[in-house]
Amino acid sequence: MAMDLSDRPAVLGMQKARFETARGVTLLDNISVTFRAGCLTAIVGHNGSGKSTALKMLAGLNKPTSGAVTLDGNDVGRFSAREFAKSVAYLAQDPGHGADYTVEELIALGRYPWHGPFGRLRERDKQSIERAILLTGLEALRKRAVSTLSGGERQRAWIAVTLAQQASCLLLDEPISALDLSHQYEILLLLEQLCKQDGLCIVAVLHDINLAARFADHIVALKGGKLIADAPPATIMQSDMLRDIFGMDMLVQPHPTNGHPFALANV
Amino acid sequence: MTSQAMRRHAIQFHAVPVSLCILAVLLSLLSLDIEAGSLSPAAIFDLAAGSDTRSLLLTQGWIPRFLIALVAGAGLAVAGALFQHTLKNPLASPSTLGLAGGAKLALTLVTLYVPGALAIGQETIALLGALVVGFLVFALARRSGFSPLIVILTGMIIALYCGAVTTALAIIHHEWLKSLFIWGSGDLTQDGWYILEPLAAKVCMGAALAVALARPLEMLNLSDHQATVLGASPARMRLLCLLIGCWLTATIVAAVGIIGFVGLAGPAITRMLGFRRLRSKLLMSAVFGAVLLCAADQGVQVLSGYIGTLVPAGALTGILGGPLLIIMIRQLRSNSQPSQNTSPAPEPDQSNIRNHLRVLAGVLLVIIGAILVGRDIHGDWQLQLGNALNTVWPWRGPRILGAMAAGTMLAIAGTILQRMTANPMASPESLGVSAGAVIGMIAIVFLIDAPTAWLQISGAAIGAFITLGAIFALTRKSGYAPERILIAGIAIGALFDGFIAFLMAGGDPRATRLLAWNSGSTYGLGFDRASVLAIIAVSALPILPAFARWLNLFPLGPVTTKSLGVDLSISRGVMLMFASILTAAATLLVGPLSFAGLISPHLAKLAGLRHALPHTVGAALIGAALMVAADWLGRMLFFPWEIPAGLMAAIIAGPIMVWLLMRVGRGAS
Structure with missing residues (x-):
């Protein structure tokens, strides 16, 4: 069921973006892609294909060597740090152990872009924090020190931080890699819901192509720093396409119950 | 960056340590010239073979002094590199653990109150002072498994404490302690080979031991958990590292006084040049430390001749080494190194x-x-x-x-x-x-x-x-x-x-x-x-x-x-x-x-x-x-x-901090 997404407003975009490291290694080459509001886009590809680099460029952490990265049509570098953070939230692959904060305190830090250095936590901030805790199911862990949580619990805490930030774009680098299966689905369902209901633009690097196909509206595939596919899941979930992206022989079957395309390694 | 630009950058970068070496050589030649009257090898050999005063000044004065600068500089830099590695802190140096301070305090107290005891030798008393302080730091930090933070804090307190008491005594009794000022800034003058020989042996032993253990000591780069799981014992390794570092520092301080900055600058230069493995860091630190102290000491000799007052070697290490570090900082590319988190487990916030x-x-x-x-x-x-x-x-x-x-x-x-x-x-x-x-x-x-x-x-x-x-x-x-x-x-x-x-x-x-x-x-x-x-x-x-x-x-x-x-x-x-x-x-x-x-x-x-x-x-x-x-x-x-007030603050706060640290150390182990 391919949806026509071209009427949704474009939010983040890369135009012929290229990234070269200081030592001259090209990590991304000639990437042009648009991410729209109300869309959940999954970035897939082999290890080292440039997924994290692309996400960091969208988050303004890496400057493109050539080409442009834009937010609402304006170059990403033009925004001040706080203004940008109000629109775009970024979750790194390894966000760290959260220093010595409790879960509550860490999530509260996600409100920084709104209250800035001089503001206090207002009602709106507190509501946002509560909502983030509720949505990620961390109610029972609020007073625990983040560094004492399990890997998966800590990842949910970091996701809650990005939710508390209330940005209209979420850039998530492997947000569910440490989670158990039920929590993986839980988070993806949450992201799907946020997309539909709140019209967020969500870009997530995902390793599991099946989860990507099930939940994403759009899939961007990178290989060796180049963009090789930018299409809805139905187009991507074809044997030859998957062989091109992952270098593996895969069979695509419809899910017995809900009909979503499912890829199985043919090994 | 094009490879041509990279090559130019690399040359500029390496220019700093190379110029340091050239400077050391030039200053040594200059000072040798002043000492021996000429630079021709024949003339120097003749002078060395002779037995008049000038020959003695050369063979029993200048040459051992030249060599001891190399030995002490290398030893201090190796100790500094060891401390920086164990304590995971680029600011750590041989003075971090307060050993030099302890040595100086011991000498001060003995000079003022038990001057007869100086008969056993300045060196022995200094060594005892350093070892007592070292022992104190170890005893206090042992409970926490020698966690870097605890060792740093304990050493810092003790160093400041010793320094404060020493300076306080110096202010009150400064006429009696003037000679210690020179020693306190490093005095490399020699009147024979009797200090150089044992020191060289001890430093070589310590440095050789450190280099031999470098590969296992690399494990300290991992987190404690990872190291333990790989079969290493981080606490024991840290202890070993600290012991070797203390040994080197104590013997050098006892022999030539307190020479600051070499133990910090040597490893810093090495690190900025990009040496990553501990073994190469130790060896290159030794080289740069030796060259830096040699340059400083030869410079001191040349200057003292012109100015007429005794200039302590420690003064010149800062004057030479400081600008070196500054120049290298300018040329570092702007990628910051990740900071290591060495604090013990967080305590719940008690900001109630x-x-x-x-x-x-x-x-x-x-x-x-x-x-x-x-x-x-x-x-x-x-x-x-x-x-x-x-x-x-x-x-x-x-x-x-x-x-x-x-x-x-x-x-x-x-x-x-x-x-x-x-x-x-x-x-x-x-x-x-x-x-x-x-x-x-x-x-x-x-x-x-x-x-x-x-x-x-x-x-x-x-x-x-x-x-x-x-x-x-x-x-x-x-x-x-x-x-x-x-x-x-x-x-x-x-x-x-x-x-x-x-x-x-x-x-x-x-x-x-x-x-x-x-x-x-x-x-x-x-x-x-x-x-x-x-x-x-x-x-x-x-x-x-x-x-x-x-x-x-x-x-x-x-x-x-x-x-x-x-x-x-x-x-x-x-x-x-x-x-x-x-x-x-x-x-x-x-x-x-x-x-x-x-x-x-x-x-x-x-x-x-x-x-x-x-x-x-x-x-x-x-x-x-x-x-x-x-x-x-x-x-x-x-x-x-x-x-x-500044001194008094150190004297009051020292014991308070040590007591508090002991409480924390108990919790962190």
């Missing part, structure tokens, strides 16, 4: 009302006590109220106010720096700003006859702001990266400290008067200057909540901080400026009181105040109380003699 009130109550008690309690002209203690208080108020009032304000400002600056750089060893002194102020003041005192107080302050202000400008210029390209700031500050500080040591050892009476100011003293403070300080301190307080937000985010790492909307360059730059201004203002009016800035943040944290704002405010209060108490004790204890 009770803790705050406790701190506040303690502070008020101290201040009231300092105002009301004093000694009269007969030296009797009395509670002074009413008329008695009015009589002394014009002198006591400003000093209490000044101490309070300076303590507050330095504590705030120290807290900001420690949180910003995530380095427990950072202090306002690390900025080099106080050293700049001192140099400015010295310049005025030496250039102008009988300068007025305001003239001196202006000189100090100019010195401080030039230093500040230098730090900013050096670190701007990297976005004020924390490690850069610290290294730049230390390098500049060492450079200036070199000049100061130069002057102190010369015995100039003006320099000795500066010694008291250099330790931080409120002497002669009037209400005019104290009020200025107080106003600055008070106006700094409302800005703190704004910075608190930033300081809360920094521990999460630069990526998270940036993605939450904080512009790293601006926030770091602003806070650096803020901390520097507070430091400069306090230093100008009260002299360098860096201990307040170093210890108050730790005391506040140990009192349970963890988050940025309670931490900073708590540290400010504790800094104020500490300085008032120190100033008061300094004035009252040995009435009518005065011990500068």
Whole structure:
């Protein structure tokens, strides 16, 4: 069921973006892609294909060597740090152990872009924090020190931080890699819901192509720093396409119950 | 970057250590020329083979001195590299554990009180002093498995403590201790090979052992868990590393006195050149340490000839090494290294009302006590109220106010720096700003006859702001990266400290008067200057909540901080400026009181105040109380003699911190 997404407003975009490291290694080459509001886009590809680099460029952490990265049509570098953070939230692959904060305190830090250095936590901030805790199911862990949580619990805490930030774009680098299966689905369902209901633009690097196909509206595939596919899941979930992206022989079957395309390694 | 540009960059980069080597060679040749009268190998051999005075001066003086500089420099640099590796802190050096301080204190005490004991040899006493301190640090840190943070803090306290007691004694008894000043800055003069030979053997043994163990010691780069799971024992390895480092340091200090900066600069240069593995770091540090000390000592010999006074080697290591580090910092590419988190398990935040009130109550008690309690002209203690208080108020009032304000400002600056750089060893002194102020003041005192107080302050202000400008210029390209700031500050500080040591050892009476100011003293403070300080301190307080937000985010790492909307360059730059201004203002009016800035943040944290704002405010209060108490004790204890507040603060706070650390250490193991 391919949806026509071209009427949704474009939010983040890369135009012929290229990234070269200081030592001259090209990590991304000639990437042009648009991410729209109300869309959940999954970035897939082999290890080292440039997924994290692309996400960091969208988050303004890496400057493109050539080409442009834009937010609402304006170059990403033009925004001040706080203004940008109000629109775009970024979750790194390894966000760290959260220093010595409790879960509550860490999530509260996600409100920084709104209250800035001089503001206090207002009602709106507190509501946002509560909502983030509720949505990620961390109610029972609020007073625990983040560094004492399990890997998966800590990842949910970091996701809650990005939710508390209330940005209209979420850039998530492997947000569910440490989670158990039920929590993986839980988070993806949450992201799907946020997309539909709140019209967020969500870009997530995902390793599991099946989860990507099930939940994403759009899939961007990178290989060796180049963009090789930018299409809805139905187009991507074809044997030859998957062989091109992952270098593996895969069979695509419809899910017995809900009909979503499912890829199985043919090994 | 094109490969041609890269090659050019690499050449520029390596130019620094290469020029150091060339400089060392040139200075050695120059000094040899002065000593032997000519540079032709034939003439030198003839001279060496002879048996008149000049030959002896060459074979028993110059040659062993040349060699011992290489040996001591290499040994200190290897010790420094070992400490930096174990303690995971680029600021660690052989003096970090306080061994040199212990040696000097032992010598001072023996010289003053048991001079007969000097018969067993200066070297033996120094060695004993160093080993006692080493043992103390180990005993205190053992419970925590020699966790880097505990070792650093313990060593720091003990080092400062020994230094403070030594300087206090030096101020009171300075005529008897003048000779120790030279030793205290490093004295490499030799009159035979009897010091060189054993020292060379010990240093070679220690260094060889370290290099042989380098591969297993690499495991300390992993987290404790990972290392244990791979079959290593991190605590035991740290102990081993520290032992070898202490051994090297103690024997070198005992033989040639305290030579600072080599143990820091050698490894720093090595690290900046890109050597990563411990084995190569140890070897290259040894090389650079040897070359640096050789250059410094040969330079000292050449200079002493021209100037006519004895110049301590330690003075020149700073003057030579400081600019080297500065040049290398400029050429480093702007990728900051990740900071290592070496703190023990976090304690729950106790920023509840009770803790705050406790701190506040303690502070008020101290201040009231300092105002009301004093000694009269007969030296009797009395509670002074009413008329008695009015009589002394014009002198006591400003000093209490000044101490309070300076303590507050330095504590705030120290807290900001420690949180910003995530380095427990950072202090306002690390900025080099106080050293700049001192140099400015010295310049005025030496250039102008009988300068007025305001003239001196202006000189100090100019010195401080030039230093500040230098730090900013050096670190701007990297976005004020924390490690850069610290290294730049230390390098500049060492450079200036070199000049100061130069002057102190010369015995100039003006320099000795500066010694008291250099330790931080409120002497002669009037209400005019104290009020200025107080106003600055008070106006700094409302800005703190704004910075608190930033300081809360920094521990999460630069990526998270940036993605939450904080512009790293601006926030770091602003806070650096803020901390520097507070430091400069306090230093100008009260002299360098860096201990307040170093210890108050730790005391506040140990009192349970963890988050940025309670931490900073708590540290400010504790800094104020500490300085008032120190100033008061300094004035009252040995009435009518005065011990500068800065020294007294170290002496009081030392035991308190050690006690608190022992409590933490128990919890962290």
